[in-house]
Amino acid sequence: MSKLFIAASSLAAALAAAAPAYSQGTIKIGLIMSYSGQFADPAAQMDNAVKLYVKQHGDTVAGKKLEFIRKDTGGIAPPLAKRLAQELVVRDKVDIIAGLVLTPNALAVGDVSAEAKKFTVIMNAATAIITTKSPYMARTSTTLPQLNETFGTWAAKKAGVKKVYTMVSDYGPGHDAEGAFQRGFKEAGGEIVGSVRMPVANPDFSAFVQRAKDINPEAIYVFIPGGTQPSALGRALAERGVDTAKTKIFGMGELTEDEARKTMGDASLGIVTVYHYDHNHQSAMNREFVKAYNAEYNRNPNIYAVGGWDGMHLIYETLKKTKGNTDGDALIAAAKGMKWESPRGPISIDPETRDIVQTVYIRRVEKVGGQLLNVEFDKVENVKDPFKARMKK
Amino acid sequence: MLTSLGGVLFDGFAYGMLLFLLSVGLSVTLGMMNFINLAHGSFGMLGGYVTVTLMDRLGWPFLATLPAAFVAAAALSVVLERLLFRHSYRAGELDQVLLTIGVVFMSVASAAYIWGTVQQPVQLPDYFTGSFTFLGVNFAYYRLFLIGTALVVTLLLVAGLEWTRFGAQVRAAVDNQRMARGLGINVNLAFAITFALGSGLAGLGGSLAIAMVGLDPDFAFAYLVYVLIVVSVGGLASIGGSFAAATVLGISDIAGKYYFPALGSFLIYLVMVGVLMWRPAGLFGKR
Numbered sequence: 001m002s003k004l005f006i007a008a009s010s011l012a013a014a015l016a017a018a019a020p021a022y023s024q025g026t027i028k029i030g031l032i033m034s035y036s037g038q039f040a041d042p043a044a045q046m047d048n049a050v051k052l053y054v055k056q057h058g059d060t061v062a063g064k065k066l067e068f069i070r071k072d073t074g075g076i077a078p079p080l081a082k083r084l085a086q087e088l089v090v091r092d093k094v095d096i097i098a099g100l101v102l103t104p105n106a107l108a109v110g111d112v113s114a115e116a117k118k119f120t121v122i123m124n125a126a127t128a129i130i131t132t133k134s135p136y137m138a139r140t141s142t143t144l145p146q147l148n149e150t151f152g153t154w155a156a157k158k159a160g161v162k163k164v165y166t167m168v169s170d171y172g173p174g175h176d177a178e179g180a181f182q183r184g185f186k187e188a189g190g191e192i193v194g195s196v197r198m199p200v201a202n203p204d205f206s207a208f209v210q211r212a213k214d215i216n217p218e219a220i221y222v223f224i225p226g227g228t229q230p231s232a233l234g235r236a237l238a239e240r241g242v243d244t245a246k247t248k249i250f251g252m253g254e255l256t257e258d259e260a261r262k263t264m265g266d267a268s269l270g271i272v273t274v275y276h277y278d279h280n281h282q283s284a285m286n287r288e289f290v291k292a293y294n295a296e297y298n299r300n301p302n303i304y305a306v307g308g309w310d311g312m313h314l315i316y317e318t319l320k321k322t323k324g325n326t327d328g329d330a331l332i333a334a335a336k337g338m339k340w341e342s343p344r345g346p347i348s349i350d351p352e353t354r355d356i357v358q359t360v361y362i363r364r365v366e367k368v369g370g371q372l373l374n375v376e377f378d379k380v381e382n383v384k385d386p387f388k389a390r391m392k393k
Numbered sequence: 394m395l396t397s398l399g400g401v402l403f404d405g406f407a408y409g410m411l412l413f414l415l416s417v418g419l420s421v422t423l424g425m426m427n428f429i430n431l432a433h434g435s436f437g438m439l440g441g442y443v444t445v446t447l448m449d450r451l452g453w454p455f456l457a458t459l460p461a462a463f464v465a466a467a468a469l470s471v472v473l474e475r476l477l478f479r480h481s482y483r484a485g486e487l488d489q490v491l492l493t494i495g496v497v498f499m500s501v502a503s504a505a506y507i508w509g510t511v512q513q514p515v516q517l518p519d520y521f522t523g524s525f526t527f528l529g530v531n532f533a534y535y536r537l538f539l540i541g542t543a544l545v546v547t548l549l550l551v552a553g554l555e556w557t558r559f560g561a562q563v564r565a566a567v568d569n570q571r572m573a574r575g576l577g578i579n580v581n582l583a584f585a586i587t588f589a590l591g592s593g594l595a596g597l598g599g600s601l602a603i604a605m606v607g608l609d610p611d612f613a614f615a616y617l618v619y620v621l622i623v624v625s626v627g628g629l630a631s632i633g634g635s636f637a638a639a640t641v642l643g644i645s646d647i648a649g650k651y652y653f654p655a656l657g658s659f660l661i662y663l664v665m666v667g668v669l670m671w672r673p674a675g676l677f678g679k680r
Contacts, residue, residue: 036502038611041510198650199658201615203606204411206404207650210531214397227512228607228615235605239524239533262514263607265522299511 026065027319027326030088031099032109037075038227042101042304046123048297049308050098053316056292061316062324069094073105081105085112095326096121098311101304103127103172110134117328119318119335123311124304127176128387131355136328138335138354140314140347141307142276144173145180145387147252148223150360150380151274152184155219155250158362158378159272163193164250165217167208169224170197177223177252180387185221193217202229205236213240219248226254234264244270253278253374256365258300261372268365268372276358277306277344278374289343301343310342314349353388399530401648407536409643410543413636414601415616416623417546418594420635423624425554425567425587428478429486431493433595433620434613435500436466440596441603441612442504445513455518459600466596467589474588482584497613504610513608521604539601543636546594550632563587622661626668628675637676641668 031050033043047070059066069092071084081104088094089112097113098121100106106125110133113120122130122139128146131137155161164185168174174197182192194215198208212220220242224233237249253275254260261268279290279300289309293301301309314335319326321334332354339348347358362378419433440462447453447461473496481489517535524533554560566573566580574580599612606616623642627634642661649660668676 036505038615040505041512041609044510196654198654202658203616203619204404204408204647206408206533207401207647208654210397210400210404211651211654228609228611231512231515231607232605235535238522239535240531241524259512259514262516265516267522 025063026067027061027096027324028067028069028092028094029096029098029315030085030092030094031068031070032073032081032084032088032097032105033070033099034075034101034105035070035072039075039101041227042124043099045302045304046099046101046308048293049301049305050312052293052296053309053312055296057312057316061319062322064319064324073102076102076104078104078108082108082112085109089116089118094118096315096331098315099123099308100125103130106130107133110137113137119315119326119328119331121311121314123307127173128355128385131353132388132391135354136332138314138332138349139356140310140349141303141356142358143355143385143387144176144252146356146358146383146385147274147276147360148177148180149184149386150383151250151252151362152181152186152190153188154184154274154362154378154380155181155221156185156188156190159219159248161190161219161248163191163218164221165193165212165215165219166195166221166223167212168195168197168222169200169202169229171200171225173225174200174223181221181223181250184386198224200225203232205233206239209233209236209240209242213242213247217247219250222249222251222255224251224254226257226260230255230257230260231263234260234267238264238267248272250274253303253363256363256374257302261365261374265372266367269367271365273363273365273374275303275361275363275374277303278361278363278376280373281344281361281376283343283345285341286343306342306344310340310344310347313340313342314338350384353385355385355388357382357384359383397651399528401651402644403530403532404536405644405647406640407533407539407643408647409639409641410539411602411605412619412623412643413543413639414539414546414598415595416598416620416639417550417632417635418591418598419620420591420624420627420629420632421550421594422588422591424629424631425563425591426482426584427567428482428588429489429493430478430588430591431490431617432473432496432500432613433592434615434617435497436470436592436595437599437602437616438500438504438608438610438612439469440466440599441608442508442513443596444600444603445515445608446508448516449514455521459597462596462600463593464596466599467593470592471585471589474585478588479581479584497617500613501610504613508610510610513603515604515608517604535604539605542601546597547632547636554632559583559586622665624675626665626675628672628678631675631677634675634677638668641676 035043096119101124103125114134120137124141128143168178249271253273318331318334322330336351345359360380360383361376363374366375422430443462443465444458447458521535566583627638645664646661
């Protein structure tokens, strides 16, 4: 009964709120992120980029002042995320919901976005189906299949690897990444010689790495969450003497983020990863972005930052297009098909799926001027989310 | 198969020693003083941050930061012990748990405030990276170092608590506080030193662990479960028990992951449940 009541009242309040919010001089944006807990750093990166965007572009769009309301989910907490979204809509009367670092939280917010007809910008959560939960959602990060299926195909066709062993963390995104990589790889003629799913909380990787080494595949594909794990895995790889010249290491970009490379040291040399952004991306716009971000926060931006930056860009540009109209239908219509130049390269919002279309980069860890960097050496342009392309068929 | 068994035993033993170093301090405070100190992980985290800060900012060599981590954690623990913890020595277990878990939350927030939420890079010196192969078994240098350190710590602790005057005073103070006071033992001082020792060991364990498991403000919570498993399986108040428990748990965890990866990290809990059903007070528990 209480659930029904909350849903009904949130809907009613949302409808009531839509009209006055439109006529007032402010636009309220609710940011739902994991500001504390295990995933506090991605949220910090993203929030920094949001602040930097507002600082550079001013807090007034289409003649209206922007107001931000920040809500902390403290980690993976779908019921809390949903309640926070309801509070934002009903009590704070926000016009736009944004942020959303984690998939379970983003999925939970989907219902609220759909019922309250609120334009919602997913700035990170990367499971493919999220944007199907609400017709008012758009995404400015990536999807796991977009990166990993593309990578699988690339590994078989361009890298000429035929036999791969996969090791992924045993949770939703890990399964998605495993499935996507294996699909792309097998469809391009590769063979999976073995696979393992590792516990998400895993302080010591030596057993898994030893097992992979015993099988002696041409390449090992790894997907593990960012944070403490990449360094732990890197340590195990270095210890076991896995030589990237003999056994290729493939992974998603988390594996070779800044802190992980520093911890791994030279053991990270030669690891090939797929990602949609790195602060080492060579473009004038990115150099400027990295410089500004460093000046403000004294560290390099990462994918969470660029997701937040482009999310803000999408919000600003759609509001300009609707002349400040915050109606969910008007905003999502404005977002569809929008194209722009991001620090990561050219990106656009797919008019059919409201998901991001972008260039997928293949990088290798190399030593440049004494520094270990992710150096882009190949790319696949204009990649749409392959999962949703299949859903249509 | 046989060489892989050797590798599994070695890796498992080294992993067990990592768990031992993280938890032996708690075995001291919990066992000796009957004080449930869940903030143990926070002192470990402090040790980790001290090591990282000294190495990264001041360029200290890794080995020199280890004593510093011990001292820093011990010093902070004395302050906290005098200000907070000593008031709840005679309080109920629930009060102690609530107080110390509150300290953990505060330490997590403080670490995020001071060092940021970011994952800290830990670069080991060259002589600790890599490994050598002997009889087909891969021996990683850092794992050997962990095992050596754990053995030295065990010997020093057992010898110190069993055979020194101070050890006898602490044991007397724990067994019968009033009698010990009557005999002129400074119980407050003995407890403060024991607490500092336990926390210092946590700091040392933390700074040794971060090279393997990484460091961010979540550290204080992330390893609390493992630490509590080791202490409860080993039996309270028993250094040898913690050592045995950590060995069993480390080897079974690595063996499980190697031979039955589908079981994943489940095996460590299965072993814990099995041991506690067989001996509810732990392997070497007396109560």
